[in-house]
Structures are given as C-alpha cells and as structure tokens.
Amino acid sequence: MENVVLVIHLILALLLIGVVLLQRSEGGGLGMGGGGGGGVMSGRAAATALSKLTWIFAAGFIATSVTLTIFAARDAAGTSVLDQIGVDAPAAPATPAPGLPAAGSDLLPPVDPAAPATPPRAD
Secondary structure, eight states: OHHHHHHHHHHHHHHHHHHHHHSOOTTOTTSOOOOSOOOSSOHHHHHHHHHHHHHHHHHHHHHHHHHHHHHHHHHTTTOOHHHHHTOOOOOOOSSOOTTSOOTTOOSSOOOOTTSOSSOOOOO
C-alpha cells in the first residue's frame, strides 16, 4: 500500500512541476505562447484551466504527503535506529594493544565533586 501511495506521490510531483512550468509568468516564461489569434482555448481560459489543474495536483500532492507521513510514523512507533540494526555496545578486548592503556583505566583525572563545574573566567 505504501509503495502505491509513493508512486502516486511521485507522479503528482511530476505533473505539478509540468503544470507550473506551462503557466505564463509575468515575463512570458515557459508559458504557452500565443499571439492574438483565436484558438480553441483563449489565453484566459487556458490560464484558468491550468490554475485549476495546479490546485488539484497540489491538493493530491499534499494528501499523499500526509498519508506517507502517517505510514512512516506507524512503522517507526517507538523504535530506535540501534534497535533496528540490532547492534550492542562492543565488548572491551581482553588484552589491550601495545601502547594503549588497559581496559577500564581512567584517561582523565578524577573529578572533585566540590569543584565548580566550569573554571572561573579571567576577565
């Protein structure tokens, strides 16, 4: 079901891009050219039809976006990325490599609980 909605979403995105590019901007843009001659659709009728199509495609695009978001939220209900790949914390090696401190040794000096968290600033 999710794949069907995703395919519809992508098709709507392409259609929306195409309809927006066909519309005439103030400078002419990529809009449908047209001199003064009458045709099946006048400039005003074409603009109205394209704007209606734009609204329809945009509404469908937003609807499929919300649907895909609901699918993603349902599938990820309270799981972590680490839970999905099933990786535990690596165990410390039994014997350290030469030149490295032994496992469990402190690399930092002990913290004095009475000391301030940050050193005072010298202004």
